[in-house]
Amino acid sequence: MLIYREITFDSAHFLPNVPEGHKCRHMHGHTYRLKVFIEGPLTKEGWVIDFKDMKEAMMPIIDVVDHKVLNDIPGLENPTCELLAVWLWDQLKPVLPGLKKVELNETPTSGAIYEGV
Numbered sequence: 001m002l003i004y005r006e007i008t009f010d011s012a013h014f015l016p017n018v019p020e021g022h023k024c025r026h027m028h029g030h031t032y033r034l035k036v037f038i039e040g041p042l043t044k045e046g047w048v049i050d051f052k053d054m055k056e057a058m059m060p061i062i063d064v065v066d067h068k069v070l071n072d073i074p075g076l077e078n079p080t081c082e083l084l085a086v087w088l089w090d091q092l093k094p095v096l097p098g099l100k101k102v103e104l105n106e107t108p109t110s111g112a113i114y115e116g117v
């Protein structure tokens with residue numbers, strides 16, 4: 001069974017590696033939407049993991065990026081949606097057994113999906 005929990009956070013960033021003149025070289029912000037997927041068997045409670053426990057595992061990581069400048073965070077010096085999705089995966093993997101996939105929307109119409117290496 002695959003379950004998910006979704007959360008939003010607001011961050012500022014700029015993309016240092018895009019060409020001169022690209023609008024994303026300038027500091028700007030996004031409301032990111034992160035969907036975290038966990039796969040596993042049903043327990044005797046009839047669930048994979050308590051959604052509440054998922055949220056509790058996710059929140060300390062979300063607190064690192066929420067209302068922050070992403071470029072200031074070690075490992076996020078070039079915070080594209082793709083690299084932020086990988087960073088979130090790397091943070092979540094040790095605290096969420098069964099982590100299957102992260103889906104990160106940077107805008108309502110664009111995003112990245114990462115399932116680990």
Ligand SMILES: Nc1nc2c(c(=O)[nH]1)N=C([C@H](O)[C@H](O)COP(=O)(O)OP(=O)(O)OP(=O)(O)O)CN2
Pocket residue numbers: 015024028079080081082106107110
């Ligand atoms: N593959 C990627 N492309 C872009 C990324 C990214 O992380 N991965 N990021 C950006 C910028 O962060 C930018 O803020 C988003 O740009 P854009 O998609 O142009 O966003 P808009 O909502 O302004 O889109 P419009 O269609 O122009 O309204 C850029 N690309």
Ligand SMILES: [Zn+2]
Pocket residue numbers: 013024028029030
């Ligand atoms: Zn952006």
